[in-house]
Each structure stands twice: as structure tokens, then as C-alpha cells.
Amino acid sequence: MAYKIAVVGGKDIVTAFQLIGFDVYPSYTAEETRRTIDKLAKENYGIIYLTEELADLIPDTIRRYDGLPTPAITLIPTNRGTEGIGRNRINDNVEKAIGSNILQGGD
Template sequence: MYKIAVMGDYDSIYGFAALGLDTFPVTFQEAGERLHQLAAEGYGIIYITEELAAQLKHDIARYEGQIIPAVIEIPGVSGNTGSGVRGVKKSVEQAVGSDILFSN
């Protein structure tokens, strides 16, 4: 079974520890290295705050073509930028070939 990690600023991620997820509060300076470390340690899912993900586009792109780890953006305390929803929408469209949020 794969492990699940949550990366971001402390205020955004501390609640995930209560769910049994491994939390990793990081700064922008150490985030890229931590992301690669978690991937190497066999984490299957890595949740990352949208604000942090915006700074790590190049690092996250390294894992886009791989099944493991799945790097998924989540809103942080600074709010929802919509980036996470767009990423999930794109992944589902690729998987099923249809827009899941189609609106008339």
C-alpha cells in the first residue's frame, strides 16, 4: 500500500495529520527537494498546496507522465486559486475522454 503525503505551509496542512496522512510543512526554498525525496520514498499520492505548486511547476512536471506519484494540488489557507480543480479536470478528461464540468 502506498503512503500519502501533504506538503505546504503549516497552517494549511496541519489538519491532515488527524486523518493519518504524513504532513510535511515546507518553505519555498526546501519544497522542491522534499517533493523529490517523497517521490523516491514511495509515496503514491502527494497533496501540495496550490500556492506552493505554483512555485514548483518545473519539479511537478517531472512526475506528470508517471502513474506514481500522483501530485495533486489542494487549496491552502490563502484560498482557492482554481489551479487544483483545473488539474483534476484535465486528468479526468484524459482518462475518460470527456469534460466532467461541462456547463451549458
């Protein structure tokens, strides 16, 4: 089964991804983003790239999909830079999987 890839975020962000062949879904509010993510999850999307800005609005929805094999929701920064949410999620998942966070460097 071939999974599809989608990008959800502001129109200024998702347009660039459309040029490389990803399905794009402009979204601006928490409710609109939540509905879009739920719809894509039912439509055979294996990966959903979501801007950190929107992910910050729907943490419960993100957590709900964290426990499922698909879709994998991957957070991406916006043109205003990263908020660190995506990196923090990766660190948390590594720590959960192996018992310690091997990705964080010492000070």
C-alpha cells in the same frame, strides 16, 4: 505494496492532516518544496497532497510527475481559498484522456 500519503504545505495547513494520520512536510519555498516532492517520490509515497500555492511555484516539477504512475500529486487549497489550479489540472487531464472536457458546464 502499501503506499504512504503525504501532505506538503505551510505548517498551518499540514498540521490538520497530521491529526488524521498523514505524514506532513511543512514547506515554504520553491526549492524546499521541489526537494521534498523528489524525496517523497523515492520513498514509496503513492499520494502527495500539495497546496496550490506551492504548486504554483514548481510547475515543472509537477509536470514531471504527471507522466508517472506514482506519486499522484493532488493539489489542495489553502486557508486563503482556492486559486483554481487544482480544478484546472483536473479539467486538463479529463480533456487529455477523452478528447473533450465533460466536466465544464455550459454558460
